[in-house]
Amino acid sequence: MIPRHLLIALALLLAAVFGLGFYVLHLKSRAEESRAADSRPVAPPVSGNKAHVTLFLADDAAGVLRRRDAEVTLPTEPSLRARELLRALVAEYQQKNSAHPLPAGADVSDVYLVNGNLAVVDLNADFADRHRSGILVESLTVTSLVQTLAANLPAITQVKFLVDGKERATLAGHADLSSRYDVGAVRQLVTGLQP
């Protein structure tokens, strides 16, 4: 016969083991969440000068693109400049209370300039995989990126999107990423999307 005090001590020990186990699992999931949130770019480029740029920011509720002037630190190399410009735009969308929220972790991995007039924009997987689905929201994202590029780099006449370096049919089921975007056609659309 096991003494009663030993049984009580054993039960308390088991309860402590289970409690600690749950607490460790909880800490692990919190650590994973914060890692995902921290994957967005938070630091400005290390070199470059402040430059005045024009951002075209989407507003879901109104279904419009709003033009906003901003100051961004930009490198001198054109493709890096284009990437940092788009990162500044994405960072605006990742602010609290953004009118067109993009998922945490969404980023522009690279921008390649081909023949001076074609910009190939490589988005990361989080950008597309976690983007909200719908014609309006996806169109606003794409046209906002294209028009911001075109407004600040006038030589660009076409824009092509990749996701993680690969071709992809759509952004989140609606916006076509298989074709190149004609800047002139987007500009006309944006004209109609002004508030």
Place this chain on the structure above:
Amino acid sequence: MRWNRNLAAWRSPLRRVGLLLAVLATVAGRGPAAEERHLHIFAANARYQVAITEREGKEYISLTDLLQPLGQFSGRVDGHKFKYRFRGVEGEVQDGKTQARAGKLKAELPAPAVLEGESALIPLAAAPSLLAHFLGTHVNYHPASRRLMVGVADVSFTAELRKGESPALVLSFSAPVNPTISTGAGALRMVFTREPVVSWAEKFNFNDRLIPSAVYSESAGAAVLTVHGTAPLLATFSNSGRTITIAAAPGAAPPTVAVAPTPVLPLEVPAPAPAPAPQPSLPVGGYRPRFLVVIDPSHGGLDRGASLSPQLAEKDVTLALGRRLRTELQNRGFNTVLLRDGDVTLSPEQRAEAANGVRAAVYISLHADVLGTGVRVYTCLLPPATSHPGAFLPWESAQAGYLGSSRTLANSILEEIAKKQISVAMQPAPVAPLNNIAAAAVAVEVAPARPDVNSLTQAAYQQAVVTAIASALAQARPQLEGAR
């Protein structure tokens, strides 16, 4: 009405020489050198030309000349700036600068503006986007003929050869036309300067001994249709100017004269034509293309589309809408194909291949969303085709040649949905796979009737939307068939 009914009059030699000179003068006057310097604008309430000038190798037009005929306009030079007010919206351009302002929009001109006298010159290439911004309507520019269509429907036509003992070519236009016609050895030439006539085909082959072919071209503000014949041809107008029948002239020597048909039609763009009466004839190629509507309920299978609520996926709403639309169209006598009638996964590419493979006349992609309320109608986001397509269409821009038809359909849907007291909007958008569809193509996105997602699944709301789409198709069908 027959245009060579006074053939006896040509027998007077003096009159023939005089008229021949008149024709030559007319033809010379229409040569590229004389006409290339004007932009021809077709608007709903005005038809006018704007002179084109050249500065440092680039084409410019006067901002005042461009905007004044379209609404209240005033402008003044203020130092290096030209400040203007058009329809209550203020704007300005600066001498030697590419930045321009039109209301709240700051635009980048393709070349610097030039101040000249009391007006400003802007690059010709900036005119379409400027007008689209100010007027809030679609603007089509045809560079080959320097024609700018501002918020007006193109006038399209079909060409059908009526075989038989005396073959005749029947041209059916979507609106009344009033071309200048000249006949010469082996050809009858029609020049359309008053109506925005367009064609997506450059050459029509009829495999007929009398009328082997016709050629469409554009130049200097005009669309030109030249019908080749092995005998002298004459043109007859009917159906209030909507139909031109071309047949062999009855046993006369080929006349060489320019004639203007009567009655002279008003300059205003006519209302869309009703369905042309069935012709007891064979169309080009010997068969009448069927009018097939492809309904594409978007998403499906592994692709759920947008999550409209925790329980409701976009793919389920689009399928319900698709089935309702199929029934509604079939009740109206349309041939229809539903691209998916179950929960299957289809890529955008497969959808486009399927629609193009069955030679669809119309492609309607159905979507659902919880953002906003009402219905949104989208056409593709491609620049209009700058050249006529050949036998093969580029996959990435197959839709470019059908933009006119797609906009016609979208406008019709817009009108019919508005009649149901449902809020509706229309705009271009980069929706897959619209770019790849070789037919009139639109995407229709249905949002809740009010801020309550449950209304998306209500039968009455879904039925109201699909009934409006079906009515719109019935309304637009004659124009869409004409464009084909």
